[in-house]
Amino acid sequence: MDAFFNLHDGLPREGPGDRESLDWALSRAAIPRDAAILDAGCGPGADIAGLLDHAPEGRVLALDTHAPFIAAVERGFGDDPRVTARCGDMLAATGPFDLIWCAGAIYGPGVEAALSAWAPQMRAGGTIAFSQLIWRVPEPPDAVRRTFAEVPRIGELTDLVAQVERAGWRVQAERVLPDAAWETYYRPLETRVQQKRLGASPELRDAIAATEAEIALWRRHRDSFGYAQIVAAAP
Numbered sequence: 681m682d683a684f685f686n687l688h689d690g691l692p693r694e695g696p697g698d699r700e701s702l703d704w705a706l707s708r709a710a711i712p713r714d715a716a717i718l719d720a721g722c723g724p725g726a727d728i729a730g731l732l733d734h735a736p737e738g739r740v741l742a743l744d745t746h747a748p749f750i751a752a753v754e755r756g757f758g759d760d761p762r763v764t765a766r767c768g769d770m771l772a773a774t775g776p777f778d779l780i781w782c783a784g785a786i787y788g789p790g791v792e793a794a795l796s797a798w799a800p801q802m803r804a805g806g807t808i809a810f811s812q813l814i815w816r817v818p819e820p821p822d823a824v825r826r827t828f829a830e831v832p833r834i835g836e837l838t839d840l841v842a843q844v845e846r847a848g849w850r851v852q853a854e855r856v857l858p859d860a861a862w863e864t865y866y867r868p869l870e871t872r873v874q875q876k877r878l879g880a881s882p883e884l885r886d887a888i889a890a891t892e893a894e895i896a897l898w899r900r901h902r903d904s905f906g907y908a909q910i911v912a913a914a915p
């Protein structure tokens with residue numbers, strides 16, 4: 681197992697998010713009780729129970745390219761016939777879907793590619809709810825820019841809204857993901873770092889240092905970058 685996944689193995693979620701942010705989005709999505717839902721880039725499946733609370737007679741297709749996450753979803757939901765977990769590319773998912781939920785994972789294919797691949801997979805009246813990295817100020821500090829130098833096309837919330845609308849989707853709600861959702865991700869990760877530090881291999885030590893730097897960057901500069909949450913109606 682590589683050092684990153686050694687550090688992350690068994691954590692409840694793999695990106696910022698929590699029940700409040702799921703409820704915020706789904707209360708604006710108005711999905712049917714029997715909705716067909718794609719959880720795109722589901723990670724270990726942190727949001728599946730919440731999705732099913734909003735669509736108790738629905739179905740969730742949980743997709744991720746990382747097989748151990750799919751195994752975790754199968755362990756958690758193997759007995760629930762409403763949940764199918766599959767290893768695969770989120771852009772290859774075949775609908776029709778009432779809702780595509782994509783928490784912190786749309787960066788994989790990119791917003792533009794995802795929105796154009798998913799438009800034909802939506803039912804009439806279907807909705808997407810996703811979160812994506814944004815700048816919260818026009819000029820983020822150098823340390824922030826350097827950290828995200830490899831991420832293409834990061835803009836402010838208004839730029840992201842415009843990008844979604846240019847792709848033909850109609851934005852119904854948008855906001856900056858609250859800090860509590862980041863703490864929900866980072867607190868268990870901080871505990872894991874403490875547990876793994878003793879006796880860590882050089883590779884694991886590097887992964888721990890990178891994780892600590894990432895968390896410190898967010899704690900110091902969270903006013904200058906964050907995640908947007910977007911809820912949008914299909915074209």
Ligand SMILES: C[S@@+](CC[C@H](N)C(=O)[O-])C[C@H]1O[C@@H](n2cnc3c(N)ncnc32)[C@H](O)[C@@H]1O
Pocket residue numbers: 692693694695696697720721722723724725726743744745746749768769770771782783784785788789
């Ligand atoms: C930041 S994690 C978020 C996971 C989960 N949604 C959560 O909030 O815990 C992003 C996830 O997207 C997955 N991913 C990235 N690109 C993907 C793709 N093209 N198809 C499917 N999954 C992908 C990664 O393997 C990872 O599990």
